[in-house]
Amino acid sequence: MGLSEDPELQPVLFGLFLSMYLVTVFGNLLIILTVSSDSHLHSPMSFFLSTLSFVDICFVSTTVPKMLVNIQTHSRDISYRGCLTQMYFFIIFAGLDNLLLTMMAYDRFVAICHPLHYTVIMNPRLCVLLVLMSWFIIFWDALLHILLITRLIFSAGTEIPHFFCDLPEILKVARSDTILNNIFLYVTTGLLGVFPVIGILYSYSQIISSLMKMSSTESKCKAFSTCGSHLSVVSLFYGTVLGVYLSSSVTPSQRSSIASVMYTVVTPMLNPFIYTLRNKDVKGALERLLGRTVLDLLKIK
Numbered sequence: 001m002g003l004s005e006d007p008e009l010q011p012v013l014f015g016l017f018l019s020m021y022l023v024t025v026f027g028n029l030l031i032i033l034t035v036s037s038d039s040h041l042h043s044p045m046s047f048f049l050s051t052l053s054f055v056d057i058c059f060v061s062t063t064v065p066k067m068l069v070n071i072q073t074h075s076r077d078i079s080y081r082g083c084l085t086q087m088y089f090f091i092i093f094a095g096l097d098n099l100l101l102t103m104m105a106y107d108r109f110v111a112i113c114h115p116l117h118y119t120v121i122m123n124p125r126l127c128v129l130l131v132l133m134s135w136f137i138i139f140w141d142a143l144l145h146i147l148l149i150t151r152l153i154f155s156a157g158t159e160i161p162h163f164f165c166d167l168p169e170i171l172k173v174a175r176s177d178t179i180l181n182n183i184f185l186y187v188t189t190g191l192l193g194v195f196p197v198i199g200i201l202y203s204y205s206q207i208i209s210s211l212m213k214m215s216s217t218e219s220k221c222k223a224f225s226t227c228g229s230h231l232s233v234v235s236l237f238y239g240t241v242l243g244v245y246l247s248s249s250v251t252p253s254q255r256s257s258i259a260s261v262m263y264t265v266v267t268p269m270l271n272p273f274i275y276t277l278r279n280k281d282v283k284g285a286l287e288r289l290l291g292r293t294v295l296d297l298l299k300i301k
Contacts, residue, residue, distance in 0.1 A: 001161050002067070002076055003258055014071045020269050021064045027272030028053035034282065041282065044122040045107050045230075049275060049282070051131055052100045056268035059093035062086055063164040063264055080154070083165040088146050091167065095138035095192055101234050102196040103130050108227040109203035113210045141188055148181045149174075162257040164264075200234060229275045229282075236274070237267050 003013060035041045035050040066086065070076050078086070110121050145167060153176040162169045167185065171178045207227060240262035275282050 001159055001257075002070065002163050003261070010071050010074075014068060017064055017071075017265065018068055020265055021060060021068070024060050024265070024269040024272075025057055027269065028057045031272045031275060031282070038288065044124075044127045045104065045111075046282075047124075047127050048100055048104045048107060048131075052097070052104070053272065055093050055096045055100060056271055058089070059097060060265055060268045062089045062093060067163050078165065083160075083170070084146055084149065087149070087165045087167055087170065088142050090164065091142035091145055092138050095141060096134055097237065098193065098196050099134040099138070100131075101230070101237060102199050103127075103134075104230050105200040105203040105234065108230060109206055112207050112227070137192070141192060144184065145181075145188075148184060152176050152178060152181070162260070166257075166260070197238065204231070232274045233267075233271055236270060237263060240267055 004010075031053040032050045035046045063086070066078065066082075070078075107122055111118050114121065149167075149170065152171075152174040154173065155175055158173050160166075160169050160173060171181050171185070174181075204227075240259075
């Protein structure tokens, strides 16, 4: 059903979301290029950051391009298989975003609370293993959700009050019993949603405790600045997700779909800016990369 049925608003929505999509893709690609090209950023946190940027590009690409096509063609149809495919990849990349933010919180916990053992604990092998395990877990989680949905019955011309195929909304419009789907949804949300949040909160409680024990104010500021950008992204992501969850329980689905734009589109777009502006190492590396690019262009001319 999209975000609005007003025909005069469609060109505005198309231009707005196209701009946001291009900024998101360009910004996150720039982060990946910056991290990969600067040897000073070859660290566990930078590895997780570049992975998060890649996931954010994929995350926003699961919903926005289809919505842009729908607006441009004046058609809101999506095939059954297309809906399942969109839902599958949305679950994967939303789940990976969640787990990657948890890994980054653990990285900051080790760096600040156990600095002498940081290089031993957060070795490259562990970092790659954590990312691969996350892919494996989320892959099977998404696949099981889709397999459970294939057993449901839907009527022809079913209307989804959203701008993409969101799992909870799909379960609401099914014509058959969804109790098994809802049970599995609640269980996986608890395991893959609540536990990572608890891990992040525990990590930052230990970080704050360690900061309070530091006698030097300069050391406190330096230590907190290393996790400031991550804390901003965590607050933005979980704050918008919680806002959508609360709004969906008290407002119509159409309004909650507008609120969900915050974490599906706005958050991936803002992440590169947050890490660039708040992280001195990334900001410096980006300036060096852009400086080299400008020099190369001048040499070519």
